[in-house]
Amino acid sequence: MTAKKMEELVSLCKRRGFIYQTNELYGGMQGVYDYGPLGVELKNNLKQAWWSSMVYERDDIEGLDSSILTHPNVLRYSGHEETFTDPLVDCKDCKSRFRADHIDNNKCPSCGSENLTDPRPFNLMFKTTIGPVDDGSSFAYLRPETAQQIFTNFKNVVDSTSRTLPFGIAQIGKAFRNEITPRNFIFRVREFEQMELEFFVEPGSDEEWHQKWVDERVSWWERQGVDKSKLEIIDVDKEDLSHYSKKTVDIMYEFPHGLEELEGIANRTDFDIGSHTKNQKDFEINADVIKNDDSVTKLAIQDKINNTWTIPYVIEPSAGVDRGFLAVLNEAYKVEKLENGKERTVLSLKSHLSPIKAAVIPLKRNNQDLVNKAVELKKQLQSIGLGRVVLDNAGNIGKSYRRHDEVGTPMCITIDFETLDDNSVTVRDRDSMEQKRIKLDEISNFFVKNL
Numbered sequence: 001m002t003a004k005k006m007e008e009l010v011s012l013c014k015r016r017g018f019i020y021q022t023n024e025l026y027g028g029m030q031g032v033y034d035y036g037p038l039g040v041e042l043k044n045n046l047k048q049a050w051w052s053s054m055v056y057e058r059d060d061i062e063g064l065d066s067s068i069l070t071h072p073n074v075l076r077y078s079g080h081e082e083t084f085t086d087p088l089v090d091c092k093d094c095k096s097r098f099r100a101d102h103i104d105n106n107k108c109p110s111c112g113s114e115n116l117t118d119p120r121p122f123n124l125m126f127k128t129t130i131g132p133v134d135d136g137s138s139f140a141y142l143r144p145e146t147a148q149q150i151f152t153n154f155k156n157v158v159d160s161t162s163r164t165l166p167f168g169i170a171q172i173g174k175a176f177r178n179e180i181t182p183r184n185f186i187f188r189v190r191e192f193e194q195m196e197l198e199f200f201v202e203p204g205s206d207e208e209w210h211q212k213w214v215d216e217r218v219s220w221w222e223r224q225g226v227d228k229s230k231l232e233i234i235d236v237d238k239e240d241l242s243h244y245s246k247k248t249v250d251i252m253y254e255f256p257h258g259l260e261e262l263e264g265i266a267n268r269t270d271f272d273i274g275s276h277t278k279n280q281k282d283f284e285i286n287a288d289v290i291k292n293d294d295s296v297t298k299l300a301i302q303d304k305i306n307n308t309w310t311i312p313y314v315i316e317p318s319a320g321v322d323r324g325f326l327a328v329l330n331e332a333y334k335v336e337k338l339e340n341g342k343e344r345t346v347l348s349l350k351s352h353l354s355p356i357k358a359a360v361i362p363l364k365r366n367n368q369d370l371v372n373k374a375v376e377l378k379k380q381l382q383s384i385g386l387g388r389v390v391l392d393n394a395g396n397i398g399k400s401y402r403r404h405d406e407v408g409t410p411m412c413i414t415i416d417f418e419t420l421d422d423n424s425v426t427v428r429d430r431d432s433m434e435q436k437r438i439k440l441d442e443i444s445n446f447f448v449k450n451l
């Protein structure tokens with residue numbers, strides 16, 4: 001059973017230190033959240049799983065970490081200045097503001113009034129001033145997607161790695177959108193993170209690669225513990241495609257508030273590289289690009305055998321870290337009825353995503369012999385480098401188990417008085433709640449094998 005209500009997840013997140021409302025002490029800010037001590041671990045683990053599958057486990061992808069501040073020309077030639085807008089509707093009665101496509105039956109979702117303005121375009125990009133004088137002449141955008149900075153680094157990466165087609169550039173980082181109606185917890189926010197791959201291919205091989213990436217991305221979400229039955233793969237309708245896209249497939253997930261986009265996989269054609277290159281007329285560019293007289297760099301890639309230059313097509317799997325976090329949390333969250341009639345909340349996260357990998361618990365907090373052994377074991381397991389191991393010295397074993405079930409710790413290791421005699425410990429499994437005795441000199445192997 002997954003979470004029935006978003007409120008259950010929101011409450012768990014706050015209670016256990018996964019996610020807090022930003023600047024709550026001053027009333028908070030809509031659509032902005034902070035990740036707490038356990039949230040940052042889970043989020044990093046999710047990003048690491050993506051990075052490993054893209055950059056380490058394959059041989060055709062390089063990584064990048066580019067700047068957030070973006071030159072206005074980048075977002076001009078990318079088409080964002082012109083088209084990155086949502087039609088906006090105001091309710092004249094209650095003054096609420098909504099995206100036109102979020103309004104049903106011409107009624108204000110807040111007060112039900114039909115006294116609405118006509119939809120008007122609203123640009124979603126945040127601007128900020130560069131330098132000491134705020135006279136409007138020198139500004140940058142906070143990037144609305146990480147992708148554009150990958151395209152502008154295309155030549156740098158090709159030159160420094162000697163890559164040939166097909167190959168990709170992967171990046172994880174913040175993106176900012178001034179969403180009109182941020183809502184549904186971390187699902188739609190104004191500051192979020194994306195995990196984006198721009199995969200460059202020969203024109204003509206793009207459709208095949210697009211399908212390969214759709215399959216790979218669905219399989220990756222399953223490996224993160226997202227049940228396939230909760231995913232729906234949809235072809236975005238032609239009239240809803242972004243200006244750069246020839247075809248987009250959305251991976252939709254059954255979030256607590258409904259079926260919505262988790263990741264989009266777009267065939268961006270030669271639009272982006274063709275938009276940012278100099279001397280556009282020297283190349284065969286199929287996409288409808290804006291004429292560019294500002295770029296000083298040729299962005300094509302050379303086929304060294306035929307000595308020809310190609311503007312590659314781009315396949316882009318683009319996933320939201322925060323939406324991914326919400327999906328894996330929702331999948332893992334369970335309230336179980338126990339044999340004794342009580343209930344327990346458990347996060348059955350895949351262990352590679354768990355914020356804490358193991359808790360080492362001395363049975364009595366003020367027994368120095370037990371505590372010393374626990375400190376030693378914590379250090380030993382921590383040094384293996386699989387993630388955070390904690391020493392839980394609260395002195396109440398039942399409470400510790402409950403807390404660690406609730407935050408998804410795969411194993412609790414208890415040091416008790418027998419340990420001092422026979423050098424063995426009790427290991428409790430989160431999901432089955434089974435306990436077994438394991439010798440201390442086997443515990444490192446057990447830990448590695450079971451994570």
Ligand code: ATP
Pocket residue numbers: 145177179186187188189190192194261262263264318319320321322323
């Ligand atoms: P939506 O239609 O839901 O606004 P989008 O199609 O505009 O999303 P993309 O531009 O394709 O989104 O961005 C790629 C991914 O980035 C999305 O699949 C989503 O996971 C994430 N994302 C986009 N906007 C937001 C947001 N405001 N808050 C959190 N994640 C977001």
